[in-house]
Amino acid sequence: MTPIKTFAAAALLAAGLAPAAQAQVQSFSTPPQGSVWNTMASVISGEARKSAGMRLVVQPYGGNAQMMQAVNEALAEFSLNDVNDVITAVEGSGDYDSPMPNLRIVARVNPFPVGLYVKESSGLTSVADLEGRSVPSGWDAFPIARPHITAILAAGGIGWDDVDQVPVPELIRGSDDMASGRVDSAFFAVGGPKVAEVDASVGGVRFLSIDANDETLEKIREVRPAFYFSEVTPAPVRVGVGEPMMFVTWDNVLVAGAHVSEEQVQALLTVLFEQREAIGAAYPPLLALNLETAFKQFPGVEYHPGAVAFFEDRGVEMTSDE
The missing domain is CATH 3.40.190.10 (Periplasmic binding protein-like II)
Known part of the structure; x- marks a missing residue:
């Protein structure tokens, strides 16, 4: 057995x-x-x-x-x-x-829209701004995050070679490491309770914008064939979304x-x-x-x-x- x-x-x-x-x-x-x-x-x-x-x-x-x-x-x-x-x-x-x-x-x-988010005080506003900055990697305890972040980076016009990769094991630890300053960005789903927790502890967070167009759609579907873009509008539960934004999304x-x-x-x-x-x-x-x-x-x-x-x-x- x-x-x-x-x-x-x-x-x-x-x-x-x-x-x-x-x-x-x-x-x-x-x-x-x-x-x-x-x-x-x-x-x-x-x-x-x-x-x-x-x-x-x-x-x-x-x-x-x-x-x-x-x-x-x-x-x-x-x-x-x-x-x-x-x-x-x-x-x-x-x-x-x-x-x-x-x-x-x-x-x-x-x-299920997902994204990379940062402290409001970082001054970063788009995924492209992460070039040369740190992004959570590894994900040994949550491997599904690897293709998701790969797609988000591609939708921002950059790749893993353009960022500083900092190993994290899973979602909660990744957000905690961003809050503590160990890594510049964190990965989470829009509306996740952990995002609201980090927002309260660091004085504000924001999700980073992506370039949602035909070229980047082709790139994210090279990673996973059923990824697509969806627009998310601000709502109290959607902490870090201050204006209508496009996100890499799965079903x-x-x-x-x-x-x-x-x-x-x-x-x-x-x-x-x-x-x-x-x-x-x-x-x-x-x-x-x-x-x-x-x-x-x-x-x-x-x-x-x-x-x-x-x-x-x-x-x-x-x-x-x-």
Whole structure:
């Protein structure tokens, strides 16, 4: 038995589930508790239990590769992830040693703009201004940040060779190092609570602007094929965004295994869109759920047939960025 199978079996036994009950329980594989995807899965699962009687539980794993492996090997039914990471998992490229052919897209959930931010007092205003300055690198405990920062730098017209690379292990440490002055910039998603914390501790932060045009779009899609640009406007929760700005963006997607039945997929999709207001009240970023934009085409990945039937039954056509 592989380590991940042993872990999953132990988790079920620890929950005291009899074999008959195990067959009825569905699980969401996520990163550790406190992560965005764990929070989102917890909210969605809670609503599915409440409004539809679904027996959905959240099962945290050590990182993206483990949670995708759980779905691919039928140890979990659902997960949430950056669609670019799903694409690389299916391919067996990037941080994935072998292909995971059993992953299926269920729905686009919400856009996720990301950027590099700095202290307001730094005087830096654009990513291009980081030339010769320090940028967090390494990311051994959060490798998904590497391609994201690569794309942000490219959208600013520079690359890793143009900056001073300072190793950081993961997101929270990277922001703490920027606050302390160890590194000039930090990487985070727009609206992240950590950004607000740093803003309060250093007297103000700002996200750095990028050049969002056809040339830089081509460059960021060389890094990850489903990156795109989106405009973000100021709002109290969007600390560091003082004016309308363009950001490198990915889509969070709901993922299912090929082993999951069409009925199970359609039941969860029904909860997502019929209970959108309740889900969004529990976690406001999920108010971005939109039936009309949830069936989006992505390169290199398939939709689950249950999802295809769900959207077709509701007259929703597939969209794309093109």
